[in-house]
Amino acid sequence: MSAAAPPKIRVEGLDAWFGETHAVRDVSLDVRPLSVLAVIGPSGCGKSTFLRCLNRMHELVPGGRATGKVTLDGEDLYARGVDPVSIRRRVGMVFQRPNPFPTMTIADNVSAGLRLNGWKGRLEEIVERCLRQAALWDEVKDRLHSPATSLSGGQQQRLCIARALAVEPEVLLMDEPASALDPIATARVEELMHELKARYTIVVVTHNMQQAARVSDQTAFFYMGELVEVGDTETIFTNPREQRTEDYVTGKFG
């Protein structure tokens, strides 16, 4: 990973509000292509809001608005005339709680994004490829037409990852993807993130510092809506510049 490679995502002076609440304050950082950036910080520090600004989901919340510059391969997501719908096809998202479509089968969940966007063509191969990428194929290949709700929580979350992969995004945003899962399912999702970063750029919000240390190449520490420090994960956890970062990662608060 050469330092000269242009960033996949560059955030410059990003501010975000919920009504009067200033949730993200003047954040600037770069995300390297094909790497995992972990965003850590105590509850309410704006890390989820920051994540949702990267695919323009934040503005869907009543009172939600954002200003600043977020570029994806040099293209400003917040420029005038940019369609947020097309952004979300390039920047996929996995949520905290597994949210498969309850009326659809396992296979239909995976292909939902393609079908709803009017894609016509053979879906079976795409369904299989995405389920394999999400490490779920072997568990569900004999019951692709069962309801998605028949899966366990951990399986549902991997199904949601497969669903996000099917629309072939370039970036995958994950909002505490393992916080509703048990330790074994969590380990599977973390393993999966290692495999996925060969093809996707990943930004993951997590409450769990060990998880951040295990899965990420870079870590950003947020506190009270501000970005305190961002750097290589090893540096952040062993030799941070800021006292607040050190206090947080060593468990003195948060």
Add this chain to the structure above:
Amino acid sequence: MRSLLLRRIRNHLMTALCGLGVLLALAPLASLLWLVVSRGLPGLSLSFFTALPTPVGEPGGGVGNAVVGTGMLVSLACLLGLPLGVGAGVFLAERGDGLFGRTVRFTAEVFSGVPSIVVGIVAYGLVVVPMHHFSALAGALALALLMVPTLSRSTEELVRLVPGSLREASLALGVPQWKTSLRIVLRTARGGIVTAALLAVARAAGETAPLLFTTLNNQYWNLRPDQPTASLTVQIFNYAISPYEDWHQKAWSAALVLLLVVGGLNLLARIAMRNSLGSHR
């Protein structure tokens, strides 16, 4: 120990009182059912469902044209009322937080309390007066106007029950908002909406007042929406207020037929609801 005994006695007494209350509430319903079935059953035969009404004193005859007429009226009302009611409900749930949405919701609430005969007068003024004659269309319009407010409110409630996380999941896949509403949200709420629609249809099928001076009645077969049409409810009304004994018998039998139709629709609604709940687990 004494207080325990006292508490047990009080418990049994209260349970018995509640049971008595249930019986008292059910008694009129049971007697109504018994009355309609016992009086209506003797006049029922296959030809009652297929034959045209006969003049006074002539044996046989049935309400075949009224069964068909009610079917046509309700179908036409659905054609007008279902898309409007469901569409308005989806709008209220998804975009109804502004002033316009609040106004629409308030209007629907007021409208759902308007007596059905008033709605009949509106349909009379809107359709019968300009057409210069009674028609199934006018009655169907009245029934549709009765369906829309309640259907839109129940659709709104059902759509609001769909978890926001599903909406987010769809939007995050790059699916536009309108498609998310139609293909994800509405589909998830579909079972409940089918139930609400069936209940609205059952209510519409049992209406008499708004049909009296809109579709009027017809002694013959009619499938033209622009003509006066027989309906079960109006036929019951006409038979019941007549001074003839054999028409009274026919009124009871027609009432039983109507009860079966409405009861069948309610049963269907229950099955639809159970199926939709089952698919969500």
